[in-house]
Amino acid sequence: MSAVxxxxxxxxxxxxxxxxxxxxxxxxxxxxxWLWDDDPAAEVVAWAxxxxxxxxxxxxxxxxxxxxxxxxxxxxxxxxxxLKIKLRALGGDPGWIxxxxxxxxxxxxxxxxxLFSGVHLDVEPYLGDGWTTDRQATxxxxxxxxxxxxxxxTLPIEADVPFWLGEYxxxxxxxxxxxxxxxxxxxxxxxxxxxxxxxxxxSISQDWLARGRAAGKRVRLGAETGPLADCPHCTFHExxxxxxxxxxxxxxxxxxxxxxxxxxxxxxxxxxxxLPA
Numbered sequence: 001m002s003a004v005x006x007x008x009x010x011x012x013x014x015x016x017x018x019x020x021x022x023x024x025x026x027x028x029x030x031x032x033x034w035l036w037d038d039d040p041a042a043e044v045v046a047w048a049x050x051x052x053x054x055x056x057x058x059x060x061x062x063x064x065x066x067x068x069x070x071x072x073x074x075x076x077x078x079x080x081x082x083l084k085i086k087l088r089a090l091g092g093d094p095g096w097i098x099x100x101x102x103x104x105x106x107x108x109x110x111x112x113x114x115l116f117s118g119v120h121l122d123v124e125p126y127l128g129d130g131w132t133t134d135r136q137a138t139x140x141x142x143x144x145x146x147x148x149x150x151x152x153x154t155l156p157i158e159a160d161v162p163f164w165l166g167e168y169x170x171x172x173x174x175x176x177x178x179x180x181x182x183x184x185x186x187x188x189x190x191x192x193x194x195x196x197x198x199x200x201x202x203s204i205s206q207d208w209l210a211r212g213r214a215a216g217k218r219v220r221l222g223a224e225t226g227p228l229a230d231c232p233h234c235t236f237h238e239x240x241x242x243x244x245x246x247x248x249x250x251x252x253x254x255x256x257x258x259x260x261x262x263x264x265x266x267x268x269x270x271x272x273x274x275l276p277a
Contacts, residue, residue, distance in 0.1 A: 030263030041076035092122030195250035212260030
């Protein structure tokens with residue numbers, strides 16, 4: 001997951017009172033995490049339990065699916081099932097914007113393993129050249145990709161999104177709203193090292209939480225733990241584990257009446273587990 005543009009400081013509208021579709025805020029300590037590397041399954045799941053993680057976004061490289069060696073993933077599924085932890089297949093490549101067939105092949109192969117309860121898509125259209133050379137065409141291609149994956153897939157799809165996506169339009173339509181129409185939920189890259197107040201996790205997420213409530217879709221918030229030299233206020237890497245726990249608890253407390261709030265996802269396992277106290 002890229003930190004590109006995460007440092008942007010965007011002024012966002014206040015929360016909407018529309019919609020809701022019966023949503024209720026996730027209970028305190030609802031946690032998920034990204035797993036990008038091939039760490040031992042037993043260690044990952046044991047850490048997840050200690051950190052109250054109920055969903056793991058497990059990166060599934062196309063090479064693993066093509067080679068057919070699913071031993072580690074099957075082991076992780078076995079441990080996770082025993083402890084009631086869900087696994088989502090994590091995948092994404094900026095090249096998928098222009099190569100939908102590759103994305104659909106990956107989705108089909110990951111789903112067919114029977115190891116995952118959903119797909120967690122990390123396709124960031126602003127990382128490709130098209131973001132600067134032909135942004136509208138790039139955004140249309142991105143939305144078409146989401147359409148095709150929704151129609152072709154058998155598992156629910158959740159997408160990683162930057163907090164500022166609602167600042168853009170596709171034609172006359174808001175880009176964030178169009179993404180929400182096509183997925184089952186989103187995880188916002190709300191990377192800040194404070195929970196509330198100016199330029200905090202909650203302040204930069206209000207736009208998505210309001211749009212999620214209106215659309216009846218879950219909005220999970222993200223917290224970064226890896227080093228970000230160009231944006232130290234975007235990560236808990238310097239503050240450490242104690243500060244992370246304290247600030248995320250504040251997010252939980254502040255969102256008790258926020259219907260679309262779907263909990264917090266921590267990026268990512270290796271960085272999280274090595275945070276200083």
